[in-house]
Amino acid sequence: MQEQSEAISRPYILVSPKLEADNPTFYLKIYNSGRTAASNLRLTIDRSFYQFGENNPNRNLAIYSAFTQPITAFAPSSEITFSLAQGFVIFGKNADESILPKTFTVVAEYEYGLNRSVKESHIIDLRPYVDANLPQEALIRKMKDLIKAVEKVATNARKS
Helix, strand or coil: CHHHHHHHHCCCEEEEEEECCCCCEEEEEEEECCCCCEEEEEEEECCCCEHHHCCCHHHEHHHCHHHHCCEEEECCCCEEEEEEEEHHHHCCCCCCCCCCCCEEEEEEEEEECCCEEEEEEEEEECHHHCCCCCCCCHHHHHHHHHHHHHHHHHHHHHHC
């Protein structure tokens, strides 16, 4: 019974790729889906990932503070999101795996409760997204159609 109670109330740090509707950019999402804060959260990434394929040391996720400094408390429903790159950049024929790896691992180590600690490895594999369609929202498509119609009306009004 105590184990069940702990499982229900503990923090759970999830690390996963994320896509938004009608946006080709991949994101890395770090999220606490649990009901309590993760204490002393330490995130590490096993290899460099240069955002948007820019071979610039300042764009390397591995040096960002979230991956080099402990996070004292990561509250329930807290989220950190990092831009990775657009799919056409990651999967482009000239994509350099040393700059834009298609697979990498993020390890999350954290504590909770009285002397409880967790170490979880999250394998991020972007390869299944090759040739997949972007998520789409019907409302966004309709809004784009509406914008085009308004622009057409404005152009015709200017001509009059």
